[in-house]
Amino acid sequence: MPAYQIERRTVAFRNQTCHTKFSKMLGEGAPIIMKETLHEFVDLHHFMPTRFDRTGGFWLIRAGRNIAKPNYWVGRKQIDCFGLHVIRSGSLLLRFGDQQVHLHAGDLFCLFPHLSYEYQIAGEDELQMLWLSLQGPQLPELLQAIGVTPAEPYRRQAIREKSLDALQEMERLVWEQPAARKLTMFSALCRFFESLELDSPLPHQQDQPATDNWIQEAERFFQLHYTEELRIHGVADTFGLHRSYFSHAFTQKVGISPQQYIQRLRLQRAQQLLLQDPDLTVGEIALSVGYPDLYTFSRAFKRHVGCSPSDYRLST
Template identity: 50%
Template sequence: MQEDLLEFSDTWHNIPTSIEKLGGIWLVRAGRNVAKPNYEVGPKQIEHYGLHFIVSGRIRLEYEGEAVDLQKGDLFCLMPNLTYRYYVLSVERLKMIWLTLNGPQTPLLLAGCGLSKAKPYSRNHMDLAVRSMLNKIEDSLWERKVHVLSRNSMLLKLFVLLECEVGGGGDLNYGHKENWVNEAVEFFQFHYTEQLSIERVARMIGVHRSHFTLTFTQRIGMSPQQYVQRLRMDRAKKLLYDQSLMVSEISLTVGYPDLYSFSRAFKKHTGCSPSEYRLNVNGCGTGEPVDLNDLAN
């Protein structure tokens, strides 16, 4: 460890790769320290997210006119562009591990751990599993031989452990947000070509099937089954513009098991067969596809 006036510390610096930046969260730097009795940081601001784990000792964290005393097992996060200050409180030697993070997923992952600008700390959050994962991350940084994907995998596993510790699920789980209908809409838009069970989707979202169907229908204006069929039909209409595609190929592409079931559903929906629609796109049924994104708003 390097010694200065306030602490003994090791610091690791990163130049994020393009793969890391596309992943949504990445390490900017990381470190560990053993503080001296006069240890004090700030008041200052940082540009990134500074997630700190207290291994031993006690500190006082001051932020936005608030102050809180933290100790071994607690964690706190320095939020970007907010003024903070923290310093040693106890005779016991203060030891910390910190991860400086950036990326668009970072605030969401921190929120899942119960950390926000209004409350940037959490108590009794560092159990044995969290400490073990922190040790693995530390080892990977100082070795410098660990693949970037392996390092990012460990970082995400750390957040899984932190999320489980608060028992929340928070923004990271389906069914815990008021806008779960929008999440269901997004799920259908991703997976409408697959054989979907509404009961299974409702279970994944985290609500009862009957409540799922009723609420979805009230919000979207059609049942989940009708919504999925509408997605399939709108996709089929677009594909029918491409004269090089066989109708049988289109039927499989949009999720029907065979040409007959697709043709029957298409004619019921539009008033004409797929072949007739292809010959005269605006001559039957509903014509142009509907933008279903508007229905979820």
């Protein structure tokens, strides 16, 4: 991975003398300044999430890059966010729970909120890292999609061609254009996670509900899509089940068949619209709840409710 070329200097800053490292990416000309601490040279950038950011599934609150000293050590501690770290060069020893792993250039690891971690430099090669501190409700699922979980909070050789390009674009935006438009920064974050998923050696697996709750998931699926043209074998395929087993198990658990469940959802919504929105015609309501035409809707409505849609609207 590209690492920093280093030139060490002492500079004056606000009438005080502080040690820094001037560094630059290989192939790039713009120098950067890193502050010196006890264990590292570090360059941090903090973000204040906007209301727009917090309406999304995840957002950036901090980014950092460093060059570790030979005595580099962090922990043992917990953090309140998700800290995604990429190792650019060198090696690191990560301890979590009762386990420890050696990680190297191209690997990444994540610090999960409220779990204790400890990590330190390992070996003689210079350790350099870049990290993104993130918050948001989608992050556990997002990290799982790239193969990183609390039980195994690291991924070896995660940074490959696509993810390296996305990471460098993310770094450019953070440090060279920190005031970039909201969608620009969010899109860059999405591209980085997408590249990690695409570069993952793990085959893509569609999320499947656990065996003991797939029926609840199926009910939620119907509640989301009942206005559309649904075929039961297609829904069963979504859950990785055979059509006959899906229909039989659903009927036993819920008390009605999947087709009847869909029809019940449509008619319940139709009854609401008939009462709540007098400006909608019966034909508009029929199409809005998923029936192909007024005739089919009226027959189904009268059979299950006991009167026509128009009479139902007038009677109440």
